[in-house]
Structure formats: C-alpha cells, structure tokens
Amino acid sequence: MRRLVDLVRHEGNECLFKAIEMSIASTLHGFPLHVHVEGLRGTGKTTILRSARAVFPTIRRVRGCLYNCDPERPHCPEHSRLDPGDLAALGTEEIPVPFLEISHSAKVGTVVGSIDLKRITDRSSPEAAILPGTIPQAHRGFIFVDEINRLAETSPELADTLLSVMGTKPGRVQIEETGLPIVELPVRVSVWAASNPDEDPGPLEDIRRQLADRFDFVANVSRPTNPQVVKAIFAGISSKDGPLKGPDYLSRVSRLVEEVTVPAWLQEIIAGLYVDFALESLRSVEALQHGSRVAAALDMRREAGLNDLIGVVPLALHHRVSVSTMAQILKYLTERSSAREPSRLRQSPPPSGESGGRAGQGDQVAPGGSPQDAQGAVDRLFSRLRETLMRHHAPDDASGATGFPHHGRPGGAGSRTQGAAGAGSGGGDSGGGGRPWANPLDVEIAAPRARAVPIIRLSPRELIKTGEDLQ
Numbered sequence: 266m267r268r269l270v271d272l273v274r275h276e277g278n279e280c281l282f283k284a285i286e287m288s289i290a291s292t293l294h295g296f297p298l299h300v301h302v303e304g305l306r307g308t309g310k311t312t313i314l315r316s317a318r319a320v321f322p323t324i325r326r327v328r329g330c331l332y333n334c335d336p337e338r339p340h341c342p343e344h345s346r347l348d349p350g351d352l353a354a355l356g357t358e359e360i361p362v363p364f365l366e367i368s369h370s371a372k373v374g375t376v377v378g379s380i381d382l383k384r385i386t387d388r389s390s391p392e393a394a395i396l397p398g399t400i401p402q403a404h405r406g407f408i409f410v411d412e413i414n415r416l417a418e419t420s421p422e423l424a425d426t427l428l429s430v431m432g433t434k435p436g437r438v439q440i441e442e443t444g445l446p447i448v449e450l451p452v453r454v455s456v457w458a459a460s461n462p463d464e465d466p467g468p469l470e471d472i473r474r475q476l477a478d479r480f481d482f483v484a485n486v487s488r489p490t491n492p493q494v495v496k497a498i499f500a501g502i503s504s505k506d507g508p509l510k511g512p513d514y515l516s517r518v519s520r521l522v523e524e525v526t527v528p529a530w531l532q533e534i535i536a537g538l539y540v541d542f543a544l545e546s547l548r549s550v551e552a553l554q555h556g557s558r559v560a561a562a563l564d565m566r567r568e569a570g571l572n573d574l575i576g577v578v579p580l581a582l583h584h585r586v587s588v589s590t591m592a593q594i595l596k597y598l599t600e601r602s603s604a605r606e607p608s609r610l611r612q613s614p615p616p617s618g619e620s621g622g623r624a625g626q627g628d629q630v631a632p633g634g635s636p637q638d639a640q641g642a643v644d645r646l647f648s649r650l651r652e653t654l655m656r657h658h659a660p661d662d663a664s665g666a667t668g669f670p671h672h673g674r675p676g677g678a679g680s681r682t683q684g685a686a687g688a689g690s691g692g693g694d695s696g697g698g699g700r701p702w703a704n705p706l707d708v709e710i711a712a713p714r715a716r717a718v719p720i721i722r723l724s725p726r727e728l729i730k731t732g733e734d735l736q
C-alpha cells in the first residue's frame with residue numbers, strides 16, 4: 266500500500282486531499298462528514314482514499330468491544346447498560362481508526378449485522394445476541410464504497426442501508442430477523458465513496474439522487490495538467506503544500522473543531538445563499554456551515570471566516586447546483602471577500618492617530634452590520650479622507666515639503682505626491698491661499714462643544730474641518 270504522505274498533491278486532486286483532511290478531523294471530533302469522490306479512471310482517487318489510513322490517529326475503546334464503544338459514552342448493547350465500575354473493570358485499548366469497505370456483493374446481513382439465534386436467551390431482547398456487521402464495526406471511523414453509482418443500481422437494498430446510516434448524525438442501522446423485534450443501533454461513521462460518472466451507469470445523482478445528496482462533500486478529481494507535476498509524481502516528490510497532514514495534527518484539529526464558532530454574519534451569508542440561489546437541500550446549509558468550521562480548525566483558528574466558506578463551496582455544492590450557479594455564488598462571495606479585505610488586514614490604529622473611531626471594540630457597529638462591516642466603513646472613510654487631503658495638498662509639494670507645511674514627516678503623505686512637484690509654489694501658509702482646509706497639526710484642538718459621536722456615523726465631509734469651522 267502506498268502511504269498517503271508519498272502521494273503528490275496537485276491542482277487536480279487538491280480538493281480530495283482537503284476533503285479527506287476535513288472528514289478525518291470532523292469524524293474524530295464525533296461528527297461524520299461524508300465524502301464522494303468523482304473522477305475518471307486513473308486519477309488515483311481510490312488509491313488516495315485507501316491510503317488515507319496511513320495518517321489515521323488511534324482511538325480508545327472499551328477493551329475488545331466490536332462496536333468500538335467510547336469508554337466515556339458506551340453505546341453498544343453489551344456496554345451501554347453497565348455501571349461505571351463494571352465498565353472500568355473491562356479496561357480500554359487503543360486501536361487504529363476503523364476503515365472498512367463494503368463490496369458490491371455484500372449482503373445486507375453482513376453489512377448491518379445479524380442475530381445469532383443460537384445465543385439468544387430472551388426473544389424479547391435480541392440485542393444481546395447481535396453479530397455486528399461491517400457498519401457497526403466501523404463506528405467512529407470510515408466506510409468506503411468504491412463505484413457507488415454501480416452499487417446504487419445493482420444493490421438498492423445496500424443503498425437503502427447507506428441512506429439510513431447517512432440520514433442523520435449519528436446515523437442508525439436496523440437489524441431484522443424474522444419473528445424478532447427490530448433492533449436499532451446508533452452508528453457514527455463517515456462514508457467515503459468513489460465513482461466515475463462517465464462510466465456505466467452514469468452519475469450517482471441520476472441513479473439515486475437522495476443518496477447523492479447525503480454526501481456532504483463531492484470532490485471532483487482530475488489528472489494533473491502540468492508536466493512538472495507529472496514529473497514530480499514519478500520522482501516521488503511532493504510538489505505542492507507538502508504531504509498530507511499527519512495524525513497528531515489531525516487529532517489537534519479535531520479537538521479544535523469543538524471550539525470554532527461561526528459568527529452570526531457568516532451564518533447570515535450562508536442562509537442567504539440557500540434562499541437567493543434556491544439551493545434545494547437544507548443539507549447544503551449544514552455542509553457549508555460545518556465545513557467552514559472544520560476549515561477554520563485546519564488553519565488553527567477559532568472563528569470561521571468568509572475565506573473558509575469560499576474554500577468549502579466547491580466541495581459542498583458541486584452536486585447540488587449547476588456549474589453556472591456555482592460560478593455566480595463564488596463570484597458573489599469573492600466580491601464580498603474583497604470588500605472586507607482592508608478591514609481584515611488593518612490591525613493598527615487608523616492613520617489619523619485617532620483611536621476613538623475604532624469600531625469592533627465596543628458596540629459601535631454600523632446599522633445592520635457586523636463589527637467587520639463597521640470597521641470596513643471606517644477604513645473607507647479614512648481612505649476617502651486621505652484622498653481628499655492629498656488632492657487639495659498636491660500643489661504644496663513644489664516647496665519640498667513632505668506633507669503638511671510645518672510638520673512634514675519623511676515617508677508621510679507627501680512622498681506619494683511627488684509627481685505633483687513643480688505645480689504651485691511657496692508652501693507653508695497653512696490654511697491660507699484661499700484653500701478651504703486647515704492642517705490639523707497646526708490647529709489647536711479645543712474640546713468639542715457637542716457630545717462626541719462615533720466616527721463611523723460621520724460623513725467624510727464632517728471629518729474634514731476648515732480653518733473657519735475650527736475658529
């Protein structure tokens with residue numbers, strides 16, 4: 266088996282590596298994240314998925330429990346009813362995160378489990394005699410289904426089983442035996458699947474739309490198009506971003522997912538996408554929201570942001586919207602992102618030296634906006650203020666002044682207007698020459714006569730006082 270760390274990330278499979286990392290972190294966190302990988306034959310999708318086991322961390326379970334009971338929260342028929350003392354006496358053990366495959370020829374009984382009629386003592390509670398199938402044994406881990414489109418067509422009953430495993434989080438399996446009550450088991454597994462939509466019987470959406478929608482993410486894998494990447498693959502050298510993150514890192518990420526918040530403004534954007542772009546499934550909202558959290562955690566942050574959402578959209582909506590709608594959504598989000606960018610970048614006080622105008626520190630938030638919106642508004646105001654000042658001030662540069670006539674600072678405003686040299690003459694008469702503005706550095710500041718108002722409520726006109734105004 267090739268280790269995942271030996272596999273090369275390139276632009277064609279980057280989305281799959283990202284989806285795998287997010288799914289592993291989320292699954293360890295206790296929240297399944299189902300991934301369907303689509304791609305042509307030879308794109309390495311099944312190799313990558315199977316190889317992911319190499320970076321799986323370990324989990325602790327009740328010793329010998331076939332259902333992988335978490336010692337803190339035992340769920341299986343054998344251990345869920347034990348009192349803490351008896352449970353502790355059983356001890357615990359570390360096992361690799363389970364990764365089990367379901368083949369197309371599998372029978373439902375072997376996949377969900379069956380009841381051992383020889384072991385049954387009380388026919389009203391057959392739980393005690395369950396032989397757990399593949400899915401209950403993959404609890405807290407992964408189930409892999411290759412060529413899921415073919416499975417959906419040839420084994421509708423296995424597809425039904427997957428539907429109930431993936432329908433809720435945690436999911437469930439039902440074990441039925443004629444003449445006995447149905448036993449239902451909770452399972453927390455992430456389903457990974459692969460398919461080639463160009464081969465018979467076609468895309469999963471066309472065969473079992475409901476099943477296709479149960480996947481949180483669809484990663485569309487393609488062959489590398491860059492010859493350098495192909496060369497690197499043969500040389501065994503990773504070309505981009507280095508190898509997949511290791512088990513320790515993914516464990517850390519999974520613990521961080523718990524703490525990541527999705528701020529209200531981002532939730533509003535996601536809800537807006539659902540309404541404005543007529544997304545069909547509420548699952549898409551969950552995938553976008555939870556995906557953004559995990560993406561932030563992968564980046565070791567405690568708050569999800571717009572760029573996390575933008576990164577998740579292609580995975581969460583690939584199977585839910587048309588190509589053109591996807592493009593519109595990404596364009597819309599990218600525009601919002603660039604509108605926010607100045608406020609993200611500025612961590613220092615605004616250039617005027619004023620600090621009272623900083624929004625986001627208290628409750629001075631623009632109407633209907635987030636602190637980021639308010640900060641963005643302040644940034645826009647200051648940049649307009651600077652522009653206005655520069656425009657008025659340009660003629661003074663002929664005197665060699667670096668900015669304001671008496672208090673120019675090297676590298677200050679003046680350095681950006683050197684192109685204006687030669688125009689005008691004789692700086693130094695602040696407020697004079699008929700110019701309608703005053704150099705703030707030359708003006709004595711008196712306490713304002715009115716109550717102070719947040720700077721973000723002022724128009725740029727109100728921010729600029731003329732000499733007359735101040736006298």
Ligand SMILES: [Zn+2]
Nearest residue numbers: 330334341344
């Ligand atoms: Zn157990």
